[in-house]
Amino acid sequence: MISAQVLALIDNAFLSLVGSAIPASTVVLLAATGAMLGERVGVLNLGQEGLIGVGAVYAVIAVLSWGITSPWLALLIGMAAAALAGLIFAVAVVVFRANQVLVGLALALGGVGLSNQLGTNRNGTPIQNTFQEVSLGGSFEDGSVLEAFLFHDPIVYLAYIAMPVALWFLLFRTRHGMNMRAVGENPAAADAVGVSVMRSRLGYTVLGAALSGAGGAYMVLSFTPTWSPDIARGRGWVALAVVIFAGWRPGWVVAGALLYGSMISLDTTAQARGWELPFFGPSDLSFFLSMLPYVVTLIAILIPAGAAKIGRRVRATAAPGALAIPYWREER
Amino acid sequence: MTQKSSKLILPRTAAVSRREALKMGAVGIGGLAVGGSVLAACGGDDSGSTATTTAAPATTAAAATTAAPGLDKVKAHWVYIGPPDDNGWTEAHDIGRQVAQNALGDQLETAYTPNIGFDASTTQLFQQLVDDGNHLIFANTEYAGLMSVVAEENPDTFFVETNGHTWLDNILPFYLAHEIPAYLLGIAAGHMAANGRIGYIGAFPTATAYNDVNGLLLGARSVNPDAVVETVLVSTFFDPQKAAQAANALLDSGVDFLFGVMDEPTFMQISEEAGIWTGYWNGDFASARNAAPTKFVASFELTELGPFYTEQCRRVLNGTWASVAEGDVILLDNPLSDWGPNVPQHVKDEVAAARAAIDSGELSVYQGPLNDNEGNQRLAAGEALDSKGGYAIDWAVEGVSGI
Numbered sequence: 001m002i003s004a005q006v007l008a009l010i011d012n013a014f015l016s017l018v019g020s021a022i023p024a025s026t027v028v029l030l031a032a033t034g035a036m037l038g039e040r041v042g043v044l045n046l047g048q049e050g051l052i053g054v055g056a057v058y059a060v061i062a063v064l065s066w067g068i069t070s071p072w073l074a075l076l077i078g079m080a081a082a083a084l085a086g087l088i089f090a091v092a093v094v095v096f097r098a099n100q101v102l103v104g105l106a107l108a109l110g111g112v113g114l115s116n117q118l119g120t121n122r123n124g125t126p127i128q129n130t131f132q133e134v135s136l137g138g139s140f141e142d143g144s145v146l147e148a149f150l151f152h153d154p155i156v157y158l159a160y161i162a163m164p165v166a167l168w169f170l171l172f173r174t175r176h177g178m179n180m181r182a183v184g185e186n187p188a189a190a191d192a193v194g195v196s197v198m199r200s201r202l203g204y205t206v207l208g209a210a211l212s213g214a215g216g217a218y219m220v221l222s223f224t225p226t227w228s229p230d231i232a233r234g235r236g237w238v239a240l241a242v243v244i245f246a247g248w249r250p251g252w253v254v255a256g257a258l259l260y261g262s263m264i265s266l267d268t269t270a271q272a273r274g275w276e277l278p279f280f281g282p283s284d285l286s287f288f289l290s291m292l293p294y295v296v297t298l299i300a301i302l303i304p305a306g307a308a309k310i311g312r313r314v315r316a317t318a319a320p321g322a323l324a325i326p327y328w329r330e331e332r
Numbered sequence: 333m334t335q336k337s338s339k340l341i342l343p344r345t346a347a348v349s350r351r352e353a354l355k356m357g358a359v360g361i362g363g364l365a366v367g368g369s370v371l372a373a374c375g376g377d378d379s380g381s382t383a384t385t386t387a388a389p390a391t392t393a394a395a396a397t398t399a400a401p402g403l404d405k406v407k408a409h410w411v412y413i414g415p416p417d418d419n420g421w422t423e424a425h426d427i428g429r430q431v432a433q434n435a436l437g438d439q440l441e442t443a444y445t446p447n448i449g450f451d452a453s454t455t456q457l458f459q460q461l462v463d464d465g466n467h468l469i470f471a472n473t474e475y476a477g478l479m480s481v482v483a484e485e486n487p488d489t490f491f492v493e494t495n496g497h498t499w500l501d502n503i504l505p506f507y508l509a510h511e512i513p514a515y516l517l518g519i520a521a522g523h524m525a526a527n528g529r530i531g532y533i534g535a536f537p538t539a540t541a542y543n544d545v546n547g548l549l550l551g552a553r554s555v556n557p558d559a560v561v562e563t564v565l566v567s568t569f570f571d572p573q574k575a576a577q578a579a580n581a582l583l584d585s586g587v588d589f590l591f592g593v594m595d596e597p598t599f600m601q602i603s604e605e606a607g608i609w610t611g612y613w614n615g616d617f618a619s620a621r622n623a624a625p626t627k628f629v630a631s632f633e634l635t636e637l638g639p640f641y642t643e644q645c646r647r648v649l650n651g652t653w654a655s656v657a658e659g660d661v662i663l664l665d666n667p668l669s670d671w672g673p674n675v676p677q678h679v680k681d682e683v684a685a686a687r688a689a690i691d692s693g694e695l696s697v698y699q700g701p702l703n704d705n706e707g708n709q710r711l712a713a714g715e716a717l718d719s720k721g722g723y724a725i726d727w728a729v730e731g732v733s734g735i
Binding site for chain 1: 414415417418419420447531537562563564565566567570571572573574575576577578580581582584585595596597598601619622623733734
């Protein structure tokens with residue numbers, strides 16, 4: 001028999017986990033969506049780690065050095081900076097048809113280095129102009145179910161609700177979206193029916209980079225309002241894994257990001273609540289828990305791979321056919 | 333004496349300027365140019381008695397002011413775990429470096445390397461610094477074996493390690509004894525945390541962390557017998573994102589006072605927003621106070637670093653540098669800072685009284701009988717543990733959880 005007390009404890013802990021997992025996942029969600037957008041039109045952008053850094057550092061610079069007081073404007077500046085970095089990448093891989101993997105890695109390393117350089121002298125300085133939580137439905141009691149889900153800042157709502165719905169509609173319910181997918185699956189066919197492969201690839205790669213930059217800006221404007229070197233700390237790479245886990249579908253990207261975020265939150269929540277695991281002392285537990293998000297990410301990307309192996313939903317979860325392949329009109 | 337790693341060995345009589353020689357990394361430390369003509373390509377300033385020859389007697393223009401073989405200029409390097417502008421731990425050390433630089437002027441050449449973590453490249457860095465001709469290398473965290481392997485092979489270069497537990501003739505460990513400020517802050521927390529629950533964000537389960545949580549708990553229990561300390565370890569000293577998550581998790585679980593060893597004050601900003609009292613480990617920085625303008629309680633001062641660094645550099649200059657006996661450590665005081673604006677007067681008075689009692693020797697932080705948080709008795713009634721004993725501690729007092 002489970003006592004009401006135990007139920008209350010589980011309930012309470014679950015809420016605490018959800019309440020912190022949602023904001024913790026937002027960065028990965030935005031970056032993964034940005035990466036997915038590029039990959040849908042056949043451009044693999046491995047530079048997410050760098051784009052998050054660039055977006056974050058320019059949002060920090062906007063607030064601390066340019067006197068921008070509106071977090072919205074700072075967010076836009078971070079997005080614009082990341083979009084510019086994305087444009088350089090896109091021109092290299094789409095116009096000059098450079099190897100996407102190599103240029104992507106360069107963007108990842110270069111973006112991290114650039115943002116660390118620009119962030120010098122801004123380390124640890126608190127940012128006061130942050131996004132404030134707004135309620136999506138009246139006022140709640142502290143620690144209620146509704147509060148865990150419906151009391152976050154506006155970026156969270158945009159990232160979790162507006163963005164996936166809009167992208168799902170765009171990709172799967174409009175002719176433009178069908179053209180986009182065609183560019184990613186078979187650019188020659190899309191080209192033959194008059195879709196501009198280059199314009200589509202350039203545009204969505206840059207837009208995707210802006211979304212990844214928004215993830216970085218969100219980190220410093222809401223999640224943890226301060227700059228620190230290597231700010232993405234692997235979140236960009238996790239975002240790329242989430243895209244694979246999600247099978248390039250916007251709704252599943254949300255699920256993948258939340259899974260990762262829950263593991264991140266579990267690390268601190270489990271310790272703060274004094275949860276105990278067999279075989280681990282309290283001080284070893286911290287090391288195990290900080291490893292968990294990456295282990296779970298690894299397991300999660302095996303799921304679609306496994307599904308493909310046993311022949312189920314292969315088409316739905318397969319990568320775009322022309323992913324990472326440069327398009328030459330002359331070639332067949 | 334040439335170094336093992338050097339690729340170029342100068343003949344003893346080669347006429348090379350000291351600067352050039354150092355640039356080439358060809359000579360060991362401390363060769364003293366005499367008369368500006370002949371370079372004695374052998375170090376001889378150390379007190380470790382490993383050098384077989386000493387510098388030629390200084391009799392000309394470059395005459396040393398002291399009798400002991402010394403240097404006319406010390407090259408010292410600081411290796412930092414974080415960035416020197418973190419508004420916390422590393423910045424406090426860098427201010428210490430600047431204090432030494434200003435005090436010794438032309439006699440000291442300083443530089444630093446920031447953001448050095450714990451991996452094999454760290455060892456390479458220390459080797460590089462030795463090869464670059466540094467006489468003295470400071471580490472602002474415990475690099476342990478990553479540093480000592482280099483120290484072992486280069487006995488003429490001196491190392492000073494923060495919170496170190498490695499003893500060689502050329503490694504000097506020092507420690508900021510902080511169980512006392514933690515105890516004093518704990519008294520304040522015991523009064524100010526309405527429900528007696530104190531949150532602590534730590535990095536790794538080391539003596540530093542145990543002295544934090546134990547001091548806090550024992551101080552708090554001295555005024556509130558039901559006080560507890562709840563710990564979250566984040567396996568890093570500088571990661572504002574992780575620190576923020578830990579802060580949120582602790583605040584969600586209901587702590588009424590939040591303290592942390594993080595190198596930057598993000599967690600305090602979160603505590604302020606939640607309306608919870610908070611304190612800071614790493615020095616008295618305006619940004620820490622600004623992060624929690626109404627809820628700031630106090631921080632630990634790190635002002636002893638400057639004089640300590642100056643003294644270490646001066647000893648190398650004078651040729652009197654020496655390490656301590658194995659198991660011993662240099663203790664630096666880090667007193668509690670000035671209070672935040674909203675700390676009640678009775679708390680301030682009580683803490684001042686406790687400080688006086690500690691200074692006079694009446695009161696000891698670790699006073700038996702004490703049990704650890706697994707139920708074993710660690711100190712019997714009448715037993716006490718001093719700061720040097722606390723430096724080696726590896727257990728948390730009963731009432732502390734999560735570590």
